[in-house]
Amino acid sequence: MRLGIFSRPERQATAADERLVVIGVRHHSPACAHLVRRAVKRHRPAFVLIEGPADFNPHLGDLRLDHQLPLAIFSYHATRHRSFASYSPFCAYSPEWQALQAAWEAGATPLFCDLPAWHPDFGARANRYADPHGRHAAAAEAAVARALGEDGRDAVWDTLAEQAPPDELDHRLERYFDLLRPGGDEDPLENAREQFMARHAAWALREAGSRKVVLVCGGWHAEAIRRLARAADGARPDVPVPADDEHAGSYLVPYDYRRLDRFTGYASGMPSPAYYEQVHARGLEAAANWAENAIAQAMRAAGQVVSTADRVAWHAHGQALALTRGHRTVLRTDLLDAALATLVKDGLDQPAAWTREGAVRAGTHPALVAMLKALTGERRGRLAPGTRRPPLVIDIEERLEHAGLTPGHSARRIELDWRVPADREQAHILNALRVLGMPGLERLEGPSAPRPAAPQESFRLIRHRDAEGMLIEASRWGGTLPMAATALLADRAAEARSDLKALSACFADALFAGLLALENDLTAQLAHGIGLSHDMGAVGAAGRMAMGLYRFGEIFGAAAHRALGELCEAAFSRVLQAAEAIRNDEEGLRAIPAFVACRDMLRDGPDLAIERGAFLAMLGRCLANAQTAPAVAGAALGTLVACGESSGHDIAGHMRRFSRPDQLGDFLSGLFALAREEIAADNALIDAVRTLVDDWPDDAFLIALPALRQAFAFFPPRERERLSRVILRATGIGEAQAEIRALEWMRQPADVADQAAALALEAIVARRLADAGLV
Structure with missing residues (x-):
């Protein structure tokens, strides 16, 4: 072990320093958990102060119940405009958990001494133990890794701390954390928290008389707390409380190893919780044997053969790596690197996940994922009966x-x-x-x-x-089901901003949960978004949702019915304003649902305050304008037919204006979407389509085929079968034969797109044969 890279000047100890034992730890480290328990047992302090939310101190009795670990203190803070939550997790090998148990066993008073997790000085951290490390700390960790010949922060930690002899560990940790933050230099982001913890330490020293005080905190804070405690006045700091219009609370919740694992995104813990549980309970050598079995079982379950010979080679390789690296026994990285070398036959596209920070990335080799999952474990916490609940x-x-x-x-x-x-x-x-x-x-x-x-x-x-x-x-x-659901929907709506799809989903959820009366802003927000949207597809989806629910009358209540009516009117007005400006073919296809919604409002919403005459006039202009997108023209004609404003006798004539192969399918899509039932029996229309298609050369037909297929997809299977019979009879086939052929068309095994590709290939072959004079 080369520790020459660590150095700092010795400080002059005071009497208070000797009575204040500050233990800097890495959260969820087995070695630190054992260190804390030994220290409390040795010093027999009056107080054990623990980095944790001080507002939970009145409820410490909750932590003495017979829980199944892991669990977490869940803290929340809610205002009218913001809701924030954070977690303080514990497992059997967490130093904070062992500090609590050791304090109770020694007759000491345990107290959490940090600011509440919802306090603004935590920023946006969802986990209170996620300490911010800057460039200096990252450079220092990299230097330690190079000096020790290790790859990654976790490998460094195992070499430095987890395998350290117990009588050397506190000295190593003190030097290591001092290297990351020399002398506990001031950290503006953490100053408020450290001041609060230091004031708790000074108060506890005054209360303890001649007895000692043990304070357990993240190693990043340890030296700063020592320094600040010397200058504190000894008064107990007041625990911050929320303002009158704010709500905060802390409760225990079950946790699980998946959430605790660094590889799933947990910012401040150890990786591989199940492995380190074994380290804490049985030691490094037994944990390595357990891990070999767990990984082998996981890989076999994933379909990979792990033979006895593979196990022997893997074990030997791990022992050799540990010996080469100067480890006292096989450590976690030795085990994983050996498994990678002996069990994984493929090359890797990226470095192994355990050699870098952060969660497992997409594209990681499945075998590596299986290994890490095996070391994560499946342990889930459970709260004891009688635990305080919100x-x-x-x-x-x-x-x-x-x-x-x-x-x-x-x-x-x-x-x-x-x-x-x-x-x-x-x-x-x-x-x-x-x-x-x-x-x-x-x-x-x-x-x-x-x-x-x-x-x-x-x-x-x-x-x-x-x-x-x-x-x-x-x-x-919130404290009741309606309050909580309403607040969550309001937060979702605020996050959605002008996203009509998300706002519509919020509105529908509020409607079915009976919450519209409690969330008055949602209707106005959605109506406003509809009125400003340039996405006719989104407007149509919102309008169809509103009209579909408006049809149910006042089954949701009078207020909800009025709100639905407002949304229908907003969607109708927006389509009236924007439809004539649609020129792009794709935009025209996306606008079809908007016309469907307006058609339904015209037919089924007699109580709606909509401009029927203006809308019908707009449809006529769209149909007459040669620049109108084909799908919009078809939808305009279909709406007029569906609303009884056009007899439909001249549908074929209108269709001929959009008869190019790149237009016909879109026109028919709009027409069929709006007036499918009204024109399903129109043989003249079918004849006109057949005549146009028959006149096209093969390449034109292939251009039109995808859009034509999409258009006829608006008909359900039974109606498509009937249309097939109409088309076949028009070619002179008898009734019985047309019915048989129609069924064959409907049940053909080959995909239409594949048939189109085959036709295109046949056309190319025929053309080349003709060019060569072979046909």
Whole structure:
């Protein structure tokens, strides 16, 4: 072990320094966990201060219950315009968890001494232990890696700390963290937190009399806290509280090893939690043996053969790597590098994931993914009975019980009819829970086909092991189910801004959860977005959604019905303003749903305040204008026919104006989408299409084929079959033969695109044969 790279001047110790034992750790390090427990046992302090949210101190008793680790303190802070949440996770080998247990065993008083996790000085960190390291720290870590001959921060840590003799560990850590942040230099981003922890230390020293105080914190903070504690006045710092219009809270939630693993994006922990659990419980050598078995099983489950010979070669290679690198025993990187060398036969497109920072990247070799997943493990936490719970969880349980919807261990299907008041109450609850994303709840069916009858919904409900934790985490949004779902939808809507698809989804969720009366801004926001949008496809989707629900009348309530009417009117007005300006063919195709929505409003919305006459006049102008996109012209004609404003006798004449191969399919798409039922039996139209197509050369037909196929796709299979019979009879085939051939057309195994490609190839071959004089 070469530690000559570490150096710093010795400081002059004071009496207070000798009584204050600050232990800098790496979060979730087994070596640090053992170090903390030994230190508390040796010093028998009066207080054990722990980097953690001080606002949780009144509830420390929650952590003494018989939980199954891992778990986390979930902290949230909500204002009218922002909701923030963060986690302080614990597992059996977390130094913070061992500090708590050791304090209780030694009769010391444990206290969290850091600012609340929601405090602004944490910034946007979703995990309180994610310390910001700057360029100097990164350069220092790289220098240590080079000096030790290791590849990556985790390999350095294992070499420096996890395999260190216990009597050397505290000295090594002190020098290592001093190298990252010499002398605890001032860190403006962390100054408020460190001042708060240092003031806690000074207060505890005054309260402890002649006894010692142990403070456990991230190594980044240790020397700064020592320095700041000397200047603190000894008064206990006040724990910040939210303002009157803000809400904050901290509760325990179940956690799992997947979320704890650095390779899944956790910013401040150790990788491979299941492996380090073994290190903590049984030591490095036993952990390596466990890891070999776990990786071999995972790779075999993934379909890779791992023979006994492979295991022998892998084991020997790992031992050789450890010996070459000067390790006391096989460490995690030795094990993984040996597995890579002996079990993975393919070359890698990128460096192995364990040699760099951050989560596993897309494209990582599947064998490496299987290895890392095996070392992550499947352990999931569970809260002990009697754990304090937020009001939201209690409110949801009471609502589910009252409505007869308490989830059981067997899945149940729940059929709901909105005409029945009790079903509507259940629908509100289930849809609000769906907004919150409760595990174990799935919406199987919702209102689909537009119709005036009441909507039908069906759900699948089952008790899910993650439901409790998720609902505790959802408490950041409010203390009751309606409040939480409303706040979450408001946040989604704010995030969506002018995205009509996202806003429409928010509106529909609020409608079915019975929340529109609580979220008055959502209708106005969506209507405003519709009025400004230049995307007719998005306007059409929003209009169809609104009209489809408006048809149900006041089944959602009078206020919701009015809101739906406002959205219909906004969409209708926007289409009226923008339709004539559409010239691009693709934009015209995207605009078809907007015409469908307006057609439905004209036919089925007599109470809507829409300009029927102006809209019909606009359709006429679109149809007469030769510059109109073909799909828009077809949709305009189809709307007039569907609304009874055109007899349809001259459809073939209008079609001839858009009869080029690159236009006809788009025109028919617009026409069929708007007036499919009205023109399905129009033999004259079918004859006109057939006549045009028959007159085209092969290359023109191939150009038109994809768009024609798309146009006729608007007809359901039964109607397409009937159209096939009409076309076949027009060629002179008898009724019986036309029916047989129509069925063959409908059931042909070859894809239409493949048939088109075959026709194109045949045309090329025929042309070349002709050019060569062979035909």
